[in-house]
Amino acid sequence: MLSIEELSTKVNTRFGRLLDQSIMAYGELTILVAPQHLLEVCLALRDEPEFDFKLLIDVCGVDYLQYGLSEWETNSATTTGFERGVEVDVFKNASAKEPRFASVYHLLSLTNNQRIRIRVLLNETELKVPSVVNIWPAANWFEREAFDLFGIMYTGHPDLRRLLTDYGFVGHPFRKDFPLIGNLEARYDATLQRVVYEPVSITPRILEPKVIRRDNRYQVGE
């Protein structure tokens, strides 16, 4: 069995210019591929015996809109202490991380006992990536889910319908700018004798603010 470092060398020599970046972290190999090279790389990873990634484990979307932003800045302490409540619209500035979206693929090779992760970064203006459904049929539902939740268009997908959300749902709920409480709520109306949709009646609140600690207290395990 190859070690993950050897796999990394092999991937880098084989694909070279096709990769934007290759990252080793936590014993996992991640390669960054531009959308136009995705199919070529995937096909080679599946069919060439030294890779042989025949099993597609997962496809998912990621939205980096609020990446690295915390909801609670503790730098400016006052004499009266910290305010516990946090406004919901704290994210006035979007994250510096560009592009905003990513489509992430996890592959597994049964013969070589290896895993690899492919990340394709996507701009919000051009949220399109070629579908890998012809390479791995397993991608079908995973891509439908990522389309449903993030609005990523998988071009060439034979049946790109919504998968998890309600019939007639508007919006892409897992985007970071979609509110956690949603936009509409449903209830049964006894007089109309049908289910009606109304704007949500609850107000969002943050119970535990998101904080980012970078000081050495949190350098655990080193």
Add this chain to the structure above:
Amino acid sequence: MEKMPEIRNYTFNFGPQHPAAHGVLRLILEVDGETIVTADPHVGLLHRATEKLAESKPYNQNIGYMDRLDYVSMMCNEHGYVLAIEKLLGIAPPVRAQYIRVMFDEITRILNHLLWLGSHGLDIGAMTMFLYAFREREDLLDCYEAVSGTRMHATYYRPGGVYRDLPAKMPQYKVSKWHDAKQVAEMNENRQGSLLDFIWSFTERFPKRVDEYESLLTENRIWKQRTVGIGVIGPEQAIAMGLTGPMLRGSGVEWDLRKKQPYEVYDQLDFAIPVGVTGDCYDRYLVRVDEMRQSNHIIRQCVQWLRNNPGPVMTDNHKVAPPTRVNMKEDMEAMIHHFKLMSEGYCLPEGEAYAAIEHPKGEFGVYLVSDGANKPYRLKIRAAGFSHLAALETLVKGHMISDVVAVLSSLDIVFGEIDR
């Protein structure tokens, strides 16, 4: 001349409210006579956006959501999530906690397979199986209750170990208007010792119970007529469709993460990987039944180890795990740790990790993206049942309507994890 009758395919709904739909599956079937032409599963009726909810909560508060994914194999879901956090933090639980986790993973596997066997039997028409399976499940749920206080949604695994050590005595039945003193004494007979004694007595009788199930089903003519050659999927196709776990092993692919990419202490335990031959419903049944025997074997090894090796069950890194209650009374540092952990939680270093375990249903993976905060930035749960249900159309095409029920229940799907 008489006009030929116009023959059209007929489309109808299977579910969402149908006892054989295993929850809330709306399956749109197009049939030509009794033969399936297309099957289009509509899922999402149980979608609770677990992954989005997790983004708004500190890490430890999400463990409870994991139980509610696949609600018949609760602790295994927790295990996948906890492993991903531990990978990013770079910590490992004490060995005793690893053995406890393995033991409860296998108890969970038996729980899952028993429920599967019961409902699979029920779907095909073997009503008795359901009652027998629930009889054994009751004992195992008592183990859950003894260790975590709840019968199902345990929230027992924590990053850095498990919530607490195994209890030294089992809860007892009490006399009620349904059970008199004599009956209660009988019911409490194997509950006199510790939890490990109770589990040991379970593993003594369980193989015989599996023999009973097998004598009911394995050579049963009706059972074989309903399952042999139904929903066949070959190894290449199974891999292409992303099947894992018993679904893949039923097709003859010897792949088990417990052996191939061992986590916790699986590499120190003795067990076999059962594989099927043809990849039909019958083979998947045989694989799962054999897995129950293997799990029983693993549990016995764990019980023996745990009896001889007392020790801590939680890491002593108090940036992650709360200190003991006694320490908190006297130690200022411990109190601060407790306060910070219970309010803010702990931060993970920036990065991304994928941790996978051999869940009773297949590969359960957690892809965790952290931006250095006390909450997950993105949590993606890779549930085995999701891929299995996606392969349903391939499996049922060309079969009869009644076979859809057999194939569907042989997938072992639970909507908690498919819809998330």
